[in-house]
Amino acid sequence: MNARAEIDKDGRVSFSITELAxxxxxxxxTIRFYEDKGLVNPAREGTTRIYxxxxxxxxxxxxxxxxxxxxxxxxxxxxxxxxxxxxxTDQLTFTLQKCEEQLEKLVTQRADINxxxxxxxxxxxxxxxxxxxGSASADSCKKTIA
Amino acid sequence: MNARAEIDKDGRVSFSITELAxxxxxxxxTIRFYEDKGLVNPAREGTTRIYxxxxxxxxxxxxxxxxxxxxxxxxxxxxxxxxxxxxxTDQLTFTLQKCEEQLEKLVTQRADINxxxxxxxxxxxxxxxxxxxGSASADSCKKTIA
DNA sequence: ACTATAGTTGACGTTTACGTAAACGTCAAC
DNA sequence: GTTGACGTTTACGTAAACGTCAACTATAGT
Numbered sequence: 001m002n003a004r005a006e007i008d009k010d011g012r013v014s015f016s017i018t019e020l021a022x023x024x025x026x027x028x029x030t031i032r033f034y035e036d037k038g039l040v041n042p043a044r045e046g047t048t049r050i051y052x053x054x055x056x057x058x059x060x061x062x063x064x065x066x067x068x069x070x071x072x073x074x075x076x077x078x079x080x081x082x083x084x085x086x087x088x089t090d091q092l093t094f095t096l097q098k099c100e101e102q103l104e105k106l107v108t109q110r111a112d113i114n115x116x117x118x119x120x121x122x123x124x125x126x127x128x129x130x131x132x133x134g135s136a137s138a139d140s141c142k143k144t145i146a
Numbered sequence: 147m148n149a150r151a152e153i154d155k156d157g158r159v160s161f162s163i164t165e166l167a168x169x170x171x172x173x174x175x176t177i178r179f180y181e182d183k184g185l186v187n188p189a190r191e192g193t194t195r196i197y198x199x200x201x202x203x204x205x206x207x208x209x210x211x212x213x214x215x216x217x218x219x220x221x222x223x224x225x226x227x228x229x230x231x232x233x234x235t236d237q238l239t240f241t242l243q244k245c246e247e248q249l250e251k252l253v254t255q256r257a258d259i260n261x262x263x264x265x266x267x268x269x270x271x272x273x274x275x276x277x278x279x280g281s282a283s284a285d286s287c288k289k290t291i292a
Numbered sequence: 293a294c295t296a297t298a299g300t301t302g303a304c305g306t307t308t309a310c311g312t313a314a315a316c317g318t319c320a321a322c
Numbered sequence: 323g324t325t326g327a328c329g330t331t332t333a334c335g336t337a338a339a340c341g342t343c344a345a346c347t348a349t350a351g352t
Contacts, residue, residue, distance in 0.1 A: 027341080030340065064265075120252070
C-alpha cells in the first residue's frame with residue numbers, strides 16, 4: 001500500500017542534513033548557511049532538520065545556480081518568486097532576465113580568459129627560450145611576464 | 147648634456163603616486179596597498195612617496211599580473227626573486243611554473259564557463275517557450291533553471 | 293545512567309583586493 | 323594667516339561564501 005512513497009530514486013521521502021551534504025558534496029554547515037540566508041526551510045523534529053524531497057530539489061537548484069555563477073541572493077529571488085502559486089509569469093520573467101545577464105557576463109569572462117590564455121602561452125614560450133639559451137640580457141626578461 | 151633623462155616617453159625620471167594612479171587607471175589607495183603588501187618600495191622625500199622609473203616598471207608588471215589572474219602573493223614572489231642579481235634562473239623557473247599553473251587553471255575555468263553557457267542557453271530557450279505558450283505544468287519549470 | 297554520535301546555535305575567522313573615514317602634516321598661493 | 327589641494331598613517335569596513343570553534347542539546351545504544 002502507498003506505493004507512492006517508493007516511486008523515486010531510493011524511495012526516501014525525507015533526508016537528514018548529512019545525507020544531503022554527502023549527496024551533493026558540500027558540508028552540512030553550507031546547507032545550514034543556505035538556511036540562514038533563507039534559501040531552504042526544512043521542517044523540524046524538535047530542533048533536528050528534516051529535509052523533504054522538495055527541500056532536496058531546492059538544494060539541487062541552489063547548487064546548480066552556484067555552478068552557473070549566480071549569487072545566493074539572486075537564487076533566493078528566483079526561488080522566492082517561484083513559491084507562491086506556480087505558473088507565476090513574474091518568476092519566469094525574472095529568471096529569464098537573470099539568465100541573460102549571467103550569460104552576458106560569462107561570455108565576457110570567457111573572452112577575457114581567452115586573452116589571458118594567449119598572453120600566458122606567449123609568455124611561457126618566451127620563458128622557455130630564455131631558460132634554454134642561458135639568461136640573456138636582464139631587460140628582456142621584463143618583457144615576458146615578470 | 148645628459149640626454150638619457152629624456153630618451154623615454156616624456157622624459158620623466160620620477161613620478162608621484164597620483165600620476166601613476168592616473169596613468170594606470172587605479173586609485174592611489176591601490177598603489178599604497180601594493181606597498182603594504184611589499185610589492186613596491188618607492189623612495190621618500192620626507193613622507194611623500196617618490197616613484198622611480200623602475201618602480202613604475204614594477205607597477206606595470208603587477209597590473210599585468212593581476213589581469214592574468216595571479217594573486218598578489220605570487221606576483222610578489224616573482225618580483226622578489228627577480229631583484230637580487232638578474233639572470234636568476236630560479237626566478238624564471240618559478241615564473242614559468244606559475245604561468246603554467248595559471249594557464250591550467252584558466253583552461254579549466256574556460257571549460258567550466260563553456261558548460262555553464264551551454265546550460266544557460268538551453269535554460270533560456272526553455273524559459274522563452276514557457277513564456278510564449280502560457281505557463282504549462284508547474285513541474286516543467288523546475289527542469290529549467292529555478 | 294553513561295557514552296557516543298549527530299545535530300544545533302552563535303560568534304568569530306578566512307580570503308582577496310581594496311574602500312573609506314579619521315585625524316593630521318605640508319606646502320604654495322592668495 | 324588662512325584656504326585649499328594633496329599627502330600621510332592607522333585602522334576599521336565591505337563583499338561572498340563559507341570554515342572553524344566552542345558550548346550545548348538530543349537521541350540511540352549498551
